[in-house]
Amino acid sequence: MTADPTLVVVGAGHVAASVARALRRRGFAGPVVLLGDEPVGPYQRPMLSKERLADGGDAGLWLLDPEWCAAHDVTLRTGSPVERISAGTAEVLLADGTSVPADLVVLATGGRPRRLPGVDGDRVHTIRTLADSDRLRERLAPGRRIGVLGGGFLGTEIAAAAVTRGAEAVLFDLDPVLLARALGSEIGSAVTALHRSRGVDLRLGRPVTGVHARPDGVDVLTGAGTETVDDLVVCIGIEPNTEVAVRSGLVVGNGVEVDAAGRTSIPTVFAAGDVAAHDHPRYGRVRVEHVDVAQQQAAAIAKTVAGTPAAFADPHWFWTDQFELNVQGLGLAAVRPGDEVVPRGDLAALDGTVFWLREGRLVAAASVERGEEISVARELIDLEVAVRAEQLADESVELDGLLELDGAGV
Ligand SMILES: Cc1cc2nc3c(=O)[nH]c(=O)nc-3n(C[C@H](O)[C@H](O)[C@H](O)COP(=O)(O)OP(=O)(O)OC[C@H]3O[C@@H](n4cnc5c(N)ncnc54)[C@H](O)[C@@H]3O)c2cc1C
Known part of the structure; x- marks a missing residue:
């Protein structure tokens, strides 16, 4: 032994x-x-x-x-x-x-995946496993209309995959702006505009009041009427x-x-x-x-x-891909109402970063196509460097230079 x-x-x-x-x-x-x-x-x-x-x-x-x-x-x-x-x-x-x-x-x-009680059958999908993904891919084909319930990271990625594969996608969410709860309204609005411009049929700002799955399709009921889709992907967490x-x-x-x-x-x-x-x-x-x-x-x-006790204190980094765009976030669990929101770059043009500041310290950041700024944000958060909103917003200020200043510019 x-x-x-x-x-x-x-x-x-x-x-x-x-x-x-x-x-x-x-x-x-x-x-x-x-x-x-x-x-x-x-x-x-x-x-x-x-x-x-x-x-x-x-x-x-x-x-x-x-x-x-x-x-x-x-x-x-x-x-x-x-x-x-x-x-x-x-x-x-x-x-x-x-x-x-x-x-x-x-x-x-x-x-x-959370499911809708009583809503199941061959036309209703969730994605957690390889088998789920492979089964759904077969349905994402030209001529098919795919419903996506939920406009979070998963729902938006699936809607993007559906239209990229030539299917129609109709996305339902109670919030008027995609991903705004997770990433703030600046990036959320930009991602929403991207999905709309790529042909995703967005049904936002209205609750879904009922879903009826039939053998040949799924009816999705909202206050605005009934939408019938071939398949429904449920992405509600x-x-x-x-x-x-x-x-x-x-x-x-x-x-x-x-x-x-x-x-x-x-x-x-x-x-x-x-x-x-x-x-x-x-x-x-x-x-x-x-x-x-x-x-x-x-x-x-x-x-x-292995013998060296370690605490996990990481600021929670993640990414999502929306069409060809890469979006990253860091520290978002820390964001509180009242934190100062500082945009940098041109978010409407899908190229920029949003920073959240509290008492002169960075608490969180989210970026579109600027992963390198998230790497610097990680260090600014870890080292608790003192920064000003004007510095973060000013594209002529090199962000890694702020690491060296450490409060000198405040
Ligand atoms: C479609 C999809 C896209 C995602 N995209 C992103 C992304 O872009 N960025 C990001 O940061 N995160 C993403 N995530 C989240 C990420 O995948 C999870 O955070 C990660 O998988 C968590 O790892 P885990 O080991 O905790 O769980 P998992 O990887 O889910 O592993 C848990 C395993 O335990 C098994 N299990 C459960 N119960 C038992 C049991 N009783 N006995 C034995 N085995 C059991 C499960 O079947 C599963 O295989 C995505 C998730 C999904 C589903």
Whole structure:
């Protein structure tokens, strides 16, 4: 019997792949077992509404190479739903009645799409898995009218993929401006104009009051009448998969509650990714659904497990692709009413950044086609550099120069 502890990850997605790699990089010597309920190993979920949906390709899709796993004593078990963690007996119990020894566990069960009660059938879609994406792609074809319910990141990416593949897209959202809640009205308005100019039929600012799925189409009811589409994609957010956590006796609120190091209420069990509500040193308790956050949390847990306790204090970076545009955001969980909003560049022309300032310090930023400005924003936030709105707004001011000034210009 080995003296090294066995670490089991429950859920074989982004967190699992990152934990496995980070543990081996940090010299963790025990066996690592990844238990996933999907029929395949971890893959790039963001591609499901982008590249994979657009063309069905699999370049860059898979996150773990079987040869790497074999060479690094990482066991990946697909089609293996987990029932619960038994920390007392140091094992993980599977739905098929078997168990796996587990001295340490990382719970990473992700989330599942919210559904409309009673609305289902062949014409109604959600996207979370590879199979969901592949099934939807077949429907995004010329001559078909695709409805998208929800104008968040996922809904807008899917509407863009639909028209790019030659289908018609009609997008319904209660908000009058796409993505405004997440990215502010400046970028939201620019993205809304982009979608409209590319032919997405936007039905904004009105509630959907009913949805009736039939074998040959879906009726979407709004105050303005009934719209009939061939298929409807429901993009109204996700719910964290907390069932395993609840059955295992972990503290669960809006997700599995973890401290800044990813520890749950049971000392040998960690949680990360979409299922975890972490205690962020700056933002308080928050559950975030971004790949980079999942990966960074996984890396912090691996560091702690390997002997150097690490807290996750990252400002939550993410991106979305809207047609050919790249949009990125950082720190948006920190934005409060009353923060000063400072635009830079020409957002109407889809080239610029919005900054949020509080008491002379940057708290958040979002950009269109300016990823490099988000990189500088990260440092300005991390280092809590004093900045003025005029400096951020002035295109003649080099943003990285502000890092060196550190308050001199204030
Ligand atoms: C279509 C789509 C597009 C996205 N685009 C972006 C983007 O552009 N940018 C961005 O930052 N983020 C994006 N995201 C979000 C990102 O994919 C998630 O934040 C990330 O996948 C979270 O990783 P995770 O490991 O927590 O969960 P997942 O990657 O979802 O992995 C969880 C795994 O656990 C499995 N599981 C659940 N219950 C059990 C059980 N009981 N037993 C065993 N296995 C179980 C699940 O089936 C799943 O395979 C996107 C998500 C989707 C769905």
